[in-house]
Amino acid sequence: MPPPDPSxxxxxxxxxxxxxxxxxDAAAGVVTDPAGTRVIYASHEFTRALxxxxxxxxxxxxxxxxxxxxxxxxxxxALGLDRESTRLGLPALGELPLETCLGFLERTFAAxxxxxxxxxxxxxxxxxxxxxxxxxxxxxxxxxxxxxFADPFPAGLLQxxxxxxxxxxxxxxxxxxxxxxxxxxxxxxxxxERLATVAPFLGRETAEAILAxxxx
Amino acid sequence: MSPWNExxxxxxxxxxxxxxxxxxxxxxxxxxxxxxxxxxxxxxSLTAPPATPAAPLTGGATxxxxxxKIPWKK
Numbered sequence: 001m002p003p004p005d006p007s008x009x010x011x012x013x014x015x016x017x018x019x020x021x022x023x024x025d026a027a028a029g030v031v032t033d034p035a036g037t038r039v040i041y042a043s044h045e046f047t048r049a050l051x052x053x054x055x056x057x058x059x060x061x062x063x064x065x066x067x068x069x070x071x072x073x074x075x076x077x078a079l080g081l082d083r084e085s086t087r088l089g090l091p092a093l094g095e096l097p098l099e100t101c102l103g104f105l106e107r108t109f110a111a112x113x114x115x116x117x118x119x120x121x122x123x124x125x126x127x128x129x130x131x132x133x134x135x136x137x138x139x140x141x142x143x144x145x146x147x148x149f150a151d152p153f154p155a156g157l158l159q160x161x162x163x164x165x166x167x168x169x170x171x172x173x174x175x176x177x178x179x180x181x182x183x184x185x186x187x188x189x190x191x192x193e194r195l196a197t198v199a200p201f202l203g204r205e206t207a208e209a210i211l212a213x214x215x216x
Numbered sequence: 217m218s219p220w221n222e223x224x225x226x227x228x229x230x231x232x233x234x235x236x237x238x239x240x241x242x243x244x245x246x247x248x249x250x251x252x253x254x255x256x257x258x259x260x261s262l263t264a265p266p267a268t269p270a271a272p273l274t275g276g277a278t279x280x281x282x283x284x285k286i287p288w289k290k
Binding site for chain 2: 054061064065068069091093094095096097098100101102121124125126127128130162165166167168170190191193194
């Protein structure tokens with residue numbers, strides 16, 4: 001383990017994002033994440049099989065199930081960070097500086113292997129739109145045989161996280177995906193009814209064109 | 217689509233809905249708004265390099281304040 005960097009004081013919640021903090025008890029057959037929750041490693045084959053089965057059952061079931069599950073996990077993620085922060089005597093998640101709060105979200109994505117997330121608030125003040133970009137998406141890489149949007153789980157996760165922080169009921173859709181030829185996966189978060197207006201254009205127009213429609 | 221498939225698919229979707237609802241039910245409901253800030257100490261910076269901020273929305277504002285001001289419904 002490298003020595004701590006004296007110029008970068010240890011942050012109380014850093015251990016939650018430290019991959020070395022995953023504990024494996026081989027004798028007991030138990031792996032726990034840094035928060036102490038028991039986890040298992042899901043292989044590519046498992047994810048591909050689940051996608052295949054749900055997709056064969058009915059088109060849209062995979063997207064619906066993963067999106068709803070992601071939303072629950074996103075709220076759980078925010079709630080867990082909130083509780084841990086409070087337990088340590090720090091401000092609640094929503095009362096942290098904006099950069100810190102978004103940093104937690106981005107580090108969580110990376111720590112769990114979902115990819116590299118970047119949140120962009122450029123269009124938030126004037127247009128009520130939050131965009132997020134994901135590179136190295138796990139689902140986009142694993143579901144290599146699909147040409148559909150591959151990331152309903154991260155979309156749901158973003159939805160749940162931002163609903164918690166804002167106190168608003170929001171929606172999130174993926175508007176560009178590596179699996180559809182885009183250079184990176186892009187998501188937009190805003191009011192659900194606004195997203196419904198661009199639903200017919202998903203997969204038919206670029207992320208930039210869809211964002212332009214939302215801003216018009 | 218055959219009638220058998222219609223029934224089967226409907227049952228599969230119902231199952232998925234139940235699964236997602238169960239996940240959601242297992243997740244404690246967060247409060248609708250974040251609690252007020254602690255007056256005991258100023259908010260410390262918890263991360264190393266911060267995320268790239270959008271200039272109009274930063275300036276030391278808390279995350280909750282920023283996101284509550286966003287005109288989501290425009």
